[in-house]
Amino acid sequence: MEHRRNRNVGIIGTGQTVHSSHREDVNQPELIREAVAAALADAGLAVEDLDCVVHGNMELFEMVHQPDCWHVLGTGAFGKECLRVTTGGTTGATLACAADNLCASGLHEVVLAVGFEKLQEGHTTGGITNMADPLWGRQLQTGALTGIAAQELIDEFGAERARRVAMKYRILMDQNAMRNRHAHRRFGLTMDQLDELASGSPPLVGELRMIDMCSQSDGACAVIFASEDKIAELGAKAAWVHDHLTVHREETFTLWGGQREVGTMRYAAERLFRRNDLKDPLAELDVFEMYDPSSWWGVEWLREFLLLEGDRHLRLVEEDQLTPEGLLPLNPSGGVIASNPIGATALIRVAEAAAQIRRTAGDHQLRREVKKALASGFGGTLWTVLMLLGSEPPGRR
Amino acid sequence: MNQFSYSESDAFSVEGKLALPYQYFAGTLGSEFLVSLRDRRKLLGRRCSRCKKVFVPPRSHCEHHLDAPCDEWIELPGTGTVRGFTVVRYAEPYQPCPPPYILALVALDGADSSLVHLLKGLAPSEVRVGLEVKAVYAKDPQPTILAIDHFAPAGKPRQELGYSYEELELGMxxxxxxxxxxxxxxxxxxxxxxxxxxxxxxxxxxxxxxxxxxxxxxxxxxxxxxxxxxxxxxxxxxxxxxxxxxxxxxxxxxxxxxxxxxxxxxxxxxxxxxxxxxxxxxxxxxxxxxxxxxxxxxx
Missing domain, CATH: 3.10.129.10 (Hotdog Thioesterase)
Structure with a gap:
């Protein structure tokens, strides 16, 4: 099933707050405005130039009903079409898909996607578990806090190798985050701390330790999408949307007992690569911004998203092929483990991928030319959104 | 054979309860406003540098002028005019006082925005749009808008008589x-x-x-x-x-x-x-x- 677009769309501006565990100095619209102002400045546009705003965060995480209305004070949506999107962890990615659709369809010329979260406010478990009875599909949720991926990697590759790879992945993400001034957690970890961290970090669930886990962040991200006509008119440098794809699924891990679930990651990647003629993603992609909620899932999903077999995903980490200078740079931003304002998180993946193409990433800009970039979004029980960006507009299909 | 019939059986409803703790931040701007109310019993507004509108509670930007900050504090007298009101006549456990009580939309003197607050000191049937009111501060003010306990009619104190037949309402x-x-x-x-x-x-x-x-x-x-x-x-x-x-x-x-x-x-x-x-x-x-x-x- 292909996507048909009436015209091409590109990203012409991105903006982020500095993500942090606490932003007591601003309320929600004030926080959002920081990201929106940065994106407008990046695009050289004013609020009046925006035709439409797509707004998103995790439903009820801040206990605010219809936050999009209050946030008009920060989004610039006054008097405009404003759509609210909330698809759990993938919210940010769905925002990007929706903004692209609104431009590609011909409905709007310039669309702002804005995602935010103030995780220090509200009560996340209350938001995702507001009525719980697992018997009837009203699941008790813990977000991404699960040790399943760790156990599966250990079962398959042995505890010592799996633990070392996961922790090496974690340290690589921190080294990347150290170059990203927007990142929330920047510890300055070094590889010689690997054994100490793998055994000394406080355990959470199963093999999952505190250091493996993504943060809870306050932050916002804004991305401006424009039609090819508008991009030509502005003479803007764009990161072009080549394609995006969403794969949904039922909300359960345990339907078939201990049996491994069929993930949506490989399924999504196979379809996206096929219809965009990507035969060797490892070689053809120049950067991958992956939604990695923990270092264990990060490692496991490499195999799924990049369609790898055997232990290739482990070797990518072991052989330093995911560093900014490696075969496929992974999360030069530091990824989700470093910064996780959830409603913005998956949009940050798209923003970072676009920034690498537009060469606006700042201190974590890759040296190589970035022609093709992939961004992923993860939600709840393993549903997936993928967005493929390019430095040139895609050929019409 | 036993035939199960939906029409003849009960459907279960499962009772449950979750506690939902939360906190939120007023931000530095909002905090100044609340601290002023608590410590100085002064109501502050914030003026937009472009359209000159004064907002209570303060906001950093008005929705029309995102590129021009609201950058000036304005001290307000705490008086105003009732622009609208409603009388709450049903009881539930989370209400601020027993019904019937008046919630009034008060257009604050010196501000362009209005504030919803409790209006006390008069019978529900006495409230009128245009009534002049003043803020009555709480005895032990907390850093919330309830540092203003309620608004009350301004001007000379009303005649010391109880509620008339016309003013009394069922449920008072x-x-x-x-x-x-x-x-x-x-x-x-x-x-x-x-x-x-x-x-x-x-x-x-x-x-x-x-x-x-x-x-x-x-x-x-x-x-x-x-x-x-x-x-x-x-x-x-x-x-x-x-x-x-x-x-x-x-x-x-x-x-x-x-x-x-x-x-x-x-x-x-x-x-x-x-x-x-x-x-x-x-x-x-x-x-x-x-x-x-x-x-x-x-x-």
Missing amino acids: TASFTKTITETDVYLFAGISGDFNPLHMNEEYAKTTAFGTRIAHGALPQSLIAPVLGMKLPGLGTLAVEVQCAFKAPTFFGDTITAKATVEEKQAEHKRVKLRCDFTNQHGQLVATGWAVVLPPRKG
Whole structure:
């Protein structure tokens, strides 16, 4: 099933707050405005130039009903079409898909996607578990806090190798985050701390330790999408949307007992690569911004998203092929483990991928030319959104 | 074979409850506003540098001018005009006070925005759009908007009379609470001439069903008088008839709450019937009854 677009769309501006565990100095619209102002400045546009705003965060995480209305004070949506999107962890990615659709369809010329979260406010478990009875599909949720991926990697590759790879992945993400001034957690970890961290970090669930886990962040991200006509008119440098794809699924891990679930990651990647003629993603992609909620899932999903077999995903980490200078740079931003304002998180993946193409990433800009970039979004029980960006507009299909 | 029929069986409903703690941040701008209310009893607004509108509570940017900050504090007098109002007449546990109560939209003097707040000090039927009001600050102000306890009519204090027949509404309540001491019982014995040993003689009282002295039944009952005469309807009220049934004894040291609730308006003589309930500190009903009163006439 292909996507048909009436015209091409590109990203012409991105903006982020500095993500942090606490932003007591601003309320929600004030926080959002920081990201929106940065994106407008990046695009050289004013609020009046925006035709439409797509707004998103995790439903009820801040206990605010219809936050999009209050946030008009920060989004610039006054008097405009404003759509609210909330698809759990993938919210940010769905925002990007929706903004692209609104431009590609011909409905709007310039669309702002804005995602935010103030995780220090509200009560996340209350938001995702507001009525719980697992018997009837009203699941008790813990977000991404699960040790399943760790156990599966250990079962398959042995505890010592799996633990070392996961922790090496974690340290690589921190080294990347150290170059990203927007990142929330920047510890300055070094590889010689690997054994100490793998055994000394406080355990959470199963093999999952505190250091493996993504943060809870306050932050916002804004991305401006424009039609090819508008991009030509502005003479803007764009990161072009080549394609995006969403794969949904039922909300359960345990339907078939201990049996491994069929993930949506490989399924999504196979379809996206096929219809965009990507035969060797490892070689053809120049950067991958992956939604990695923990270092264990990060490692496991490499195999799924990049369609790898055997232990290739482990070797990518072991052989330093995911560093900014490696075969496929992974999360030069530091990824989700470093910064996780959830409603913005998956949009940050798209923003970072676009920034690498537009060469606006700042201190974590890759040296190589970035022609093709992939961004992923993860939600709840393993549903997936993928967005493929390019430095040139895609050929019409 | 047993046929299961939806139409003949019950559908289960599963009861559950989750506690949802939360916190939020007012931001530095909002904090200055709240601290000023709490510590200085001053209401602050913030002015947009472009359109010059003043906002309460303060905002960093107005929705029309995202590129121009609201950058000036404006101190407001805390007075305003009622632009709209509603009267809440149903009861639920999370309300700020018992119904009926007035929520007014107050256009603040010196600001372009309005504030919703409680309006007290007048009967619901007396509220009008255009009424001039002033902020009444809380005795122990907290850093929330409830540092302003409520708004009240500005200008000269209203005539000291209770609610008229026209102003009274079904469901209005008022109460008075007092601890009944041994002294109260002895004074009441002197007033009434009722020196019954059940009230006066501990040794005798030990032999009764109560096992100790109890107050005269009419003593807690009399606590309805300050409610009817001074609160609801209030000054100017004449009591026409009071009925009471005693349900439980009042022991020395018990704290009794007498509560009146407007139950019926009798148009023919412009009288009002109020239900009277008397409860002790355990919430136990010690007496219940009703009163018919003639509220004060106005105008």
